[in-house]
Amino acid sequence: MIETFELTKKFGEFTAVDRVSISVKGGEILGVVGPNGAGKSTLVKMLCTILAPTSGTATIMGLDIAKDSQKVRSIVGYLPEEPRVYDYMTAEEFLTFFADVYGNGRQRIPELLEFVGLSEHAKRKIGEYSKGMKHRISLARALIHDPPVLILDEPTMGLDPASSRDVRERVKEMRKGGKTILVCTHYMDEADFLCDKLAVINKGRIAAIGKPEELKAKVAKQRYLTVVIKEDALMRKLADEIGGEIDGRRIIVRVKGLNSTVAKVHSASKKLNATILSVKTLEPSLDDVFVAVTKGGRWV
Amino acid sequence: MGLGTMVWWGLRTIVSDRRFLLSIAVGMLISLMTIPLLMNAVSSFKEGNLLSALPISAGMVKIAVVGDHPIVSELEKNSMVEVVSTDEATAMSLLDEGKVHGVFIVNSSGGSFIGRGIPLSNLAESAVKDAVDKFLRKDVKSSFNLKSDLGLEGLLRSLLAPFLMLTPLFIWSLPVIQSIAYERDNKVVEVLFATPASRFEILASKILTNLIFAMVLGALWMYLVQFFGLNFSNPFGVYIVLSSMALLIITMNALVSSIASNPNEATLASSISSTIIITMFFSIAILKVFPATEIAAKLSPATYIAEQVSGESTPFPFNLMLVIYIITATAFLLTLSAFSTEAFAFSIKPGLVQLYEGMLEILKSKRKAAFAMGFVAFSVTMPVELVAIGLVFFIIGPSVFILLLSLTVIEELLKAVAIYVLKPKKVKEGAILGGLIGLAFGVSESLLLAPIIDIMVLVRVVPILIHSVSSGIVGVGYAKKQFILALLIAITLHMAYNMYLVWQYR
Known part of the structure; x- marks a missing residue:
């Protein structure tokens, strides 16, 4: 011991x-x-x-x-x-x-x-x-x-x-x-x-x-959604509309209430005529834990 | 268990290195073969001054002789001396112009010798003057036999002995360098430190391993050289001296390896330190050649070896051995301090400040550290003073005042360095720490000088006291932020005592 x-x-x-x-x-x-x-x-x-x-x-x-x-x-x-x-x-x-x-x-x-x-x-x-x-x-x-x-x-x-x-x-x-x-x-x-x-x-x-x-649970208190759309050109507009950030081929948006956030994503996509390919919740890995804890702030 | 195990494995490692053993065997064989050659060369030296054997020494001393005197034929026998027979005015003119080293004027009372202090020939001039004086007093058998009861050949043979016995120590003391430097370089030392073996055991095992190796080779070497004409009156005594010198060099090599950056630097630095030690002791032993400096030769253990070969019945130099062991113990403490530093734990070269912190870690007391630092200061003083003596004689000449002043300054400066490292903060602390440094220094010095200063023990207490007081003053000065002033006072006090001694015993 x-x-x-x-x-x-x-x-x-x-x-x-x-x-x-x-x-x-x-x-x-x-x-x-x-x-x-x-x-x-x-x-x-x-x-x-x-x-x-x-x-x-x-x-x-x-x-x-x-x-x-x-x-x-x-x-x-x-x-x-x-x-x-x-x-x-x-x-x-x-x-x-x-x-x-x-x-x-x-x-x-x-x-x-x-x-x-x-x-x-x-x-x-x-x-x-x-x-x-x-x-x-x-x-x-x-x-x-x-x-x-x-x-x-x-x-x-x-x-x-x-x-x-x-x-x-x-x-x-x-x-x-x-x-x-x-x-x-x-x-x-x-x-x-x-x-x-x-x-x-x-x-x-x-x-x-x-x-x-x-x-992981501690870090995951703050949840996120990832949104992937077909039209690359519309990613910036959609991100601005829903208050998210672009991360490669996906948009990451902070979840305030899961249902309301998902609804907001769908509504914004419809408005912009963007085709949603996927909407997922993001689970932290230990790498994310490491980053969140050592660098502070968000784990994404 | 740890110490014995590590020594055993260390010896196993050395013995399994066939290339190293082969190089030692070849080196010993070649050295043995050269002994008869050297002895033959010795036999072919002409009677006379040692320097006369060297071709460069021909005509090294020029003497102008005024008048006719039997000493002229004596001088002319010596190839080192060139005689110019002339009148007095010309002779004095030659002396003033520096074209002769001295003028011998024959007069009714026999003769008088007028010398001139020209550097380079000081030693030769003093030898000539000495011989001339003795001739005039008629108290020697021959003018230039340096040691007439021994004979030149016997004397040279005896000087060769320490050379032949000590120089192999260079090679025999190598394993410890590789052991420490290698383990630090590839960081194996970290896992050794994580074993139950203490740092003391780890270091002691390395030194002991090399010492056993050197002692075995030393015994073998002493056995072999006797077949080539080197016989010792007291072989056991010579073996003790040789082993003690081996221990000193091995421990110094361990110290140097611990503070070197890498194995190459360790090997180079250890070669330099071994060279300094052996050269220093051999140079002091050479002083035995000249009557004027013979007594100073007692400061070297090499002299004892020389005396044993020459058949002289001389007592075993216990005091000198004690000094060697003090220096060895000091080097061991410093090496252990290096082993105890945090830098060493990260396999990094420790700095001097960290060495002191390591020493504190071991001794756990600033006062003990101060006492140890006194021995360190003494150990460093010896080679520095030897160089200083040589420089003073070379540049200025045989000036007692300048010589004493330079030695005093060196001693006080080195003790002051120890105080500077300790950094006493209060006056009382400075006095005590300085006093302890001076005490250790004084004790070591008294032990060293005991064979050549034949004075009562009680009187020897005074120099120890002077050292303690002068260092105490510097310690107080450091605490009061008047370091330089205190150092000057210490030097003045110490010098005053030295001059009193000179006046007292003139």
Whole structure:
């Protein structure tokens, strides 16, 4: 279990993480999403005790990250943004080294290599691996000591779609084993697929936190209609008539009352002799949630 | 568990690098083959001044002789000296025009030597003057035998020993550079920091790994060189000195690698720092050649190695070893400070201010940091002062006042830099922090000078006190925003004490 209370990190005058309070239960995956430079990696590094917080507290499985940092590191598996590997070691040597440093895990090496699909390449030097393979051996390294808590920073960054899906599947499998997992990502489809809960972080602060459906519902309080007509030339006039905006091949109009708005659209189209091809309500995706929360205002 | 594991894996990594091991083996073989060549060259040197072996030294010292005296034949035997026999007026004219370095005038009491301070030949001139004086006093067996009981060949053989023993340390100390710089460059250091191993263990394992490697090679090297004529009276003592020097160079390399931008810069900077350390100690050892400077050679551990080869029975330089360990510990603390910085956690090169913050993070106390900074200031002072001594002699000549003033200014300035980094805000804080810096500095200096300043322990307390007081003054001055004035007062106080010592012991 991970809990933070007003966790803050400042670098001089710059506040990278500003009073972040989050909670992740056992067997749960929390996604921390945010734009580049939002403070995700800094938050992760504090939880892994690589950086000391400026203020606030955090506990992992009841252990304080400041006071019990060594114990925290023994129960956390950390996967950084880019694979950090020793190119001159083989996969087996690499895992054996970290197993020795953690003081356990040697017996798990064959199982882990199988888990990440690298059994056949165990005796090859990691320097010869592709990027996807390096990611996978990095994941195996994070799991070597069977940690109850996993912290994954952008686990699929730079991977092709097949490798990305592979890693996501493995992360979901680990959740079944009861592990507490925190995933940092800026891929919203990944967050939607993996996470039980999301925390949107922007400029160091938590802008929104909750289950994906809850966040969508929050944002979707303001509903919109999309209108597509046959006559491109009439789009501008129709948009002006109904108080909407053109977005590519569609017009987006804010809904004040669903029935009245739909009626207004039909009435305006008739007046202009425009042929309506479709009128739909617009449901926010997580990407829309992200934009709405981080940029403020409308989610379209 | 973490430290031992990392050392084991570190050694495994070094040993599995066959190319590196091969290059070391080839280097050692070539060096062993050159030992007999060097020894033969030594044997072929003529008796006389060391410099006479060099072709460029022929006629380096020109002496005008007025009158007939047996010293003329002695001078003429030495290829370094060119003798011009002439009358007194011509001789003095030549001296005034700078065409001769000295005039020897034969008179009823034997003779007198008039020298002239021309740069470049100062050392040669002083050697000649010394030899002439001794000849006149008839208290040496031969005018220009620099160490007559040893013989030139024996002396040169003994000077070759530290050269042959210390220069391989350049190569033996390389693994730590690659270890730190490589891990920072490809950011593996982040995942290491996320393991239960502490930063201390991670750093210590790297240094220990390289030290074990260097010590194994050192033992092998000492075993092999004895087959080529280099035998040590106390091999164990020499091995301790060699290992201590290895530890110093390895730790300095670790420090430099931690603050370098990339592996290439780390390798270059480490080469420079290793060169400075080895050259500094070897240069100080060379001073043993000349009677006037022999005592200063005790400041170098290389001298001990030279003495062991020459068969001299000399005590193990415990004080000097303590100073080396202090400098090593200081370098280790600074490296650990770099490891503790936030910049390092992001695999970025830490700046000097961040190094200080890292040090505070480790020591958790500004006062402890001040004490540590005193040792840092002392460590930096040594090579700077050596350069200053050389420059003073080269440009101005053997002026005691200028020499002492330059050394005083250097010491107070470097201690002041430490105070500037600490930035005391209140007068009391400035006094305490400055005092602590001075205390550490003074203690290190006393340990270093102990072998050559044969004075009572109680008297040595005074220089430590002077250092503490002068730095305390600078600390107070910083807090009161009168830094420059305080620095000038500190320099004046320190210089006054130095001049008192010179007057007292003249």
